[in-house]
Amino acid sequence: xxxxxxxxxxxxxxxxxxxxxxxxxxxxxxxxxxxxxxxxxxxxxxxxxxxxxxxxxxxxxxxxxxxxxxxxxxxxxxxxxxxxxxxxxxxxxxxxxxxxxxxxxxxxxxxxxxxxxxxxxxxxxxxxxxxxxxxxxxxxxxxxxxxx
Amino acid sequence: xxxxxxxxxxxxxxxxxxxxxxxxxxxxxxxxxxxxxxxxxxxxxxxxxxxxxxxxxxxxxxxxxxxxxxxxxxxxxxx
Numbered sequence: 125x126x127x128x129x130x131x132x133x134x135x136x137x138x139x140x141x142x143x144x145x146x147x148x149x150x151x152x153x154x155x156x157x158x159x160x161x162x163x164x165x166x167x168x169x170x171x172x173x174x175x176x177x178x179x180x181x182x183x184x185x186x187x188x189x190x191x192x193x194x195x196x197x198x199x200x201x202x203x204x205x206x207x208x209x210x211x212x213x214x215x216x217x218x219x220x221x222x223x224x225x226x227x228x229x230x231x232x233x234x235x236x237x238x239x240x241x242x243x244x245x246x247x248x249x250x251x252x253x254x255x256x257x258x259x260x261x262x263x264x265x266x267x268x269x270x271x272x
Numbered sequence: 273x274x275x276x277x278x279x280x281x282x283x284x285x286x287x288x289x290x291x292x293x294x295x296x297x298x299x300x301x302x303x304x305x306x307x308x309x310x311x312x313x314x315x316x317x318x319x320x321x322x323x324x325x326x327x328x329x330x331x332x333x334x335x336x337x338x339x340x341x342x343x344x345x346x347x348x349x350x351x
Contacts, residue, residue: 156351172350173281175343177327202350214351234351242324243350244281256282257349 125191126199127183129174129243134203134212143199148219152226154234156214158207166250172204172213175242186236194229196220202243213245235269273299273338277308278324282346287312299335301325305344316346 126142136155143151158170179202187198199217207213216233218226237243238260246256275294279287287308296304305318322345323330336342 173284174350175278175280175324175345178324178329178343181327182329238348238351240348241350242280242345242348244346245349246281246285256285256346259347260349260351 125184125187125197126201127180127187128201129176129179129183130201130203131205132203134201134215136212136215139199139201139215139217143197143217143219145197145219147221148197149221150223150226151217151219152223152230153218154214154216154230155212156234158209158211158213160209162247165247167209167247168250169209169248170207170211170213171246171248171254172202172207173244173246174202174204178242182240182242183237186233186240189236190218190229190232193232194218194220194225196225196229198229198233200233200237202237202241204243231266232269235265238265239270273297273336275304275336275338276341277304278341278343280343280345283312283314283344286314296336299337301330301332301334301336301342301344304336304342308344314344316344318344320347321345 190198197219201215218229220226248254278291284290324343
């Protein structure tokens with residue numbers, strides 16, 4: 125289990141190396157990227173802020189839940205600070221004996237990051253305006269993953 | 273009693289600080305947030321926020337004790 129908040133660029137290839145295991149038959153990862161638009165506005169950058177102490181507690185709890193529920197090994201790395209378009213904001217890695225559990229666990233983890241991890245993002249638009257995002261409810265999350 | 277208030281995200285930007293120490297007499301989180309909201313024009317109602325006391329998520333009716341740290345948390349938007 126690995127949980128980390130970092131101000132450094134996320135390099136998935138390096139993180140993948142940390143997941144290698146001779147007992148794992150499957151690996152699944154998720155990368156959240158900074159895209160150049162949201163709700164009709166051109167986005168130039170994102171700023172992420174985290175409550176580090178509480179993030180560690182909740183991040184490890186999400187991983188622990190995923191590992192118990194799906195019998196996987198799992199990891200989260202979330203970046204903070206100023207990010208540019210195409211940067212990786214969050215990386216999730218999961219391994220298991222079989223692929224089915226890795227897909228399910230990976231989605232469980234990112235769904236719960238979106239709703240529970242104490243991290244906040246501000247969008248910076250091409251016209252110079254800025255806005256703190258008020259919710260992450262894009263409809264992507266599986267409701268079953270959010271019932272604790 | 274002396275309380276350390278921690279600010280993150282939008283609330284840190286509006287308060288122009290990441291933390292401060294407050295002398296408070298009322299142990300209720302509601303009263304503390306009402307004072308802060310008035311001082312810094314925080315947009316959220318108390319019920320829209322989660323609360324962390326001493327770095328643990330806590331119930332809204334938690335009573336503060338001398339030396340506690342408190343953070344009021346808008347809806348999370350990580351990922």
